[in-house]
Amino acid sequence: MVSTPQTLMEMYRAARRHFGHQGWWPGDGALEICVGAILTQNTNWANVEKAIANLKAADALSVSALHAMPLQALARLIRPAGYFNIKARRLKNFIARVHEQSDDDIEAFLDRPAQALREELLSISGIGRETADSIVLYAAGKCTFVVDAYTCRILLRHHLIDADYDYEAVKELLESALPHDIKLFNDFHAQFVAVGKHYCRPKARCAGCPLEHLPHDPLAGTEAY
Numbered sequence: 001m002v003s004t005p006q007t008l009m010e011m012y013r014a015a016r017r018h019f020g021h022q023g024w025w026p027g028d029g030a031l032e033i034c035v036g037a038i039l040t041q042n043t044n045w046a047n048v049e050k051a052i053a054n055l056k057a058a059d060a061l062s063v064s065a066l067h068a069m070p071l072q073a074l075a076r077l078i079r080p081a082g083y084f085n086i087k088a089r090r091l092k093n094f095i096a097r098v099h100e101q102s103d104d105d106i107e108a109f110l111d112r113p114a115q116a117l118r119e120e121l122l123s124i125s126g127i128g129r130e131t132a133d134s135i136v137l138y139a140a141g142k143c144t145f146v147v148d149a150y151t152c153r154i155l156l157r158h159h160l161i162d163a164d165y166d167y168e169a170v171k172e173l174l175e176s177a178l179p180h181d182i183k184l185f186n187d188f189h190a191q192f193v194a195v196g197k198h199y200c201r202p203k204a205r206c207a208g209c210p211l212e213h214l215p216h217d218p219l220a221g222t223e224a225y
């Protein structure tokens, strides 16, 4: 019988053979990664790139500049990312915490154990689990698994989780089954995003999917998305 760790590693290897190493996170430096992680919720990455380009053009991609900027001015700059008023407030909340705790030094703010950093981020209003874990893994370079809707949909369709999953249970499953290797966690999440974007969409496109050879039910969870 094939174990969950074996199945997960086969999924990763098959996806990587198909897509190649994904080289995540797309972003230049820790602050840009944090900003991208906050802006990317409920939008596609191309829109986030436009918002980050606006911040760069305004010379606003620093903790001090973001902290000094009025909320409405920030919302205008990040408008391409969608939900810009909500995201501007989330960004301001995050930046205020960095300002208070680390004197605008993002590297110092991120420099703490993974669990402590995760808890700190989750205590900031508007920062959810996926965003917090993205910052811990990709900006701070610490071992935590990032779970998202693609991850859950793929694992559900491949019989590795039940329909009543929750974020922490899926994270625990992955972290207990996989070797704690930052490079693996980094690229594993990126591979699942690639599978989800290209094949495991709300209506599964299994033909040609790199995970097609593994047992799966393409209709599982269809009603949930």
Ligand code: SF4
Pocket (backbone or CB within 6 Å): 154, 157, 158, 195, 199, 200, 201, 204, 205, 206, 209, 210, 211, 212, 213, 216, 217, 218
């Ligand atoms: S598209 Fe089909 S084969 Fe690919 S991950 Fe989804 S359920 Fe599995």
